[in-house]
Amino acid sequence: MTITVIADQGTHLLVTDGTRYAVIERRNNRLYNCHDTQRTGIAAKDMAAVEQILDSDDWTDRETAQQMFGSVAERGTGLAEHMR
Numbered sequence: 812m813t814i815t816v817i818a819d820q821g822t823h824l825l826v827t828d829g830t831r832y833a834v835i836e837r838r839n840n841r842l843y844n845c846h847d848t849q850r851t852g853i854a855a856k857d858m859a860a861v862e863q864i865l866d867s868d869d870w871t872d873r874e875t876a877q878q879m880f881g882s883v884a885e886r887g888t889g890l891a892e893h894m895r
Contacts, residue, residue: 846869
């Protein structure tokens with residue numbers, strides 16, 4: 812699977828496989844889904860393996876993914892500013 816990063820803000824990435832879109836998180840050189848569950852993650856250098864951390868519910872249309880990305884990026888920025 813070829814994954815392309817469309818947007819990158821803070822720890823979050825908006826990615827596409829060419830037809831579907833998803834938001835993932837990059838921390839400590841690992842990629843994670845954005846679920847509220849236990850997350851193992853994969854090595855950040857292995858973008859082709861993103862399917863290991865995303866399921867069919869994570870993939871969506873571009874507009875929905877961009878809205879989600881904007882929301883999580885805004886929350887992340889607000890949290891970072893609050894922690895300063």
